[in-house]
Amino acid sequence: MTKTEQMKKIRDEILNLTESPLYAYRTENKFFPVIGEGSHDSKIMFVGEAPGRNEAKTGKPFCGAAGKVLDALLAHAGIQRDSVYITNIVKDRPPENRDPTQKEIDIYGPFLDRQIEIIQPRVIAALGRYAMGYIMNKFGLIDELEPIGKAHGKSYKAKASYGDIDIVVLYHPCMAVYNPNNLGSLKKDFEVLGKYT
Numbered sequence: 001m002t003k004t005e006q007m008k009k010i011r012d013e014i015l016n017l018t019e020s021p022l023y024a025y026r027t028e029n030k031f032f033p034v035i036g037e038g039s040h041d042s043k044i045m046f047v048g049e050a051p052g053r054n055e056a057k058t059g060k061p062f063c064g065a066a067g068k069v070l071d072a073l074l075a076h077a078g079i080q081r082d083s084v085y086i087t088n089i090v091k092d093r094p095p096e097n098r099d100p101t102q103k104e105i106d107i108y109g110p111f112l113d114r115q116i117e118i119i120q121p122r123v124i125a126a127l128g129r130y131a132m133g134y135i136m137n138k139f140g141l142i143d144e145l146e147p148i149g150k151a152h153g154k155s156y157k158a159k160a161s162y163g164d165i166d167i168v169v170l171y172h173p174c175m176a177v178y179n180p181n182n183l184g185s186l187k188k189d190f191e192v193l194g195k196y197t
């Protein structure tokens, strides 16, 4: 199967994921699952938390207010959005933008794991504490886990099935939606990504 065919299979499985606690909410609201977007050959993969309202309405990751911030941060780091792959841990929108539950993370996490195997990124940029926790745990870095206030901007070496990777921990772009004063700190952290382009 090509990478695109493998991604379509993931999409079809998620579309029919009736066992997800978020399935009924998605279908009742005519929302879309948000699988991911971008280059399947990207060296950099961004992992967010879960879709918000705009994302669930369009099926595209980071297309609302947090997406505008992400676009500005990518531009600041000299990265073209369509050259990277952007996805989330949880593929369906939690009601009222609440935090994802552990059960939701457990249900959707294996799809993210498969996406990582398909894309085989050299760098995984974890956006926010949920992505940081999931990715660091997945790659055996649980002992190095710190609160995101300390970990943001740091890179960690890890071993994927296909080779060595770097994990970069970043604040979630919504930090600058809630408080524009945080934009400077986010920009500075995103500069680490420049060296991977």
Ligand code: URA
Residues within 6 Å of the ligand: 034, 048, 049, 050, 051, 052, 055, 060, 061, 062, 063, 066, 067, 088
């Ligand atoms: N926040 C996320 O974590 N992901 C999105 O796709 C949008 C907002």
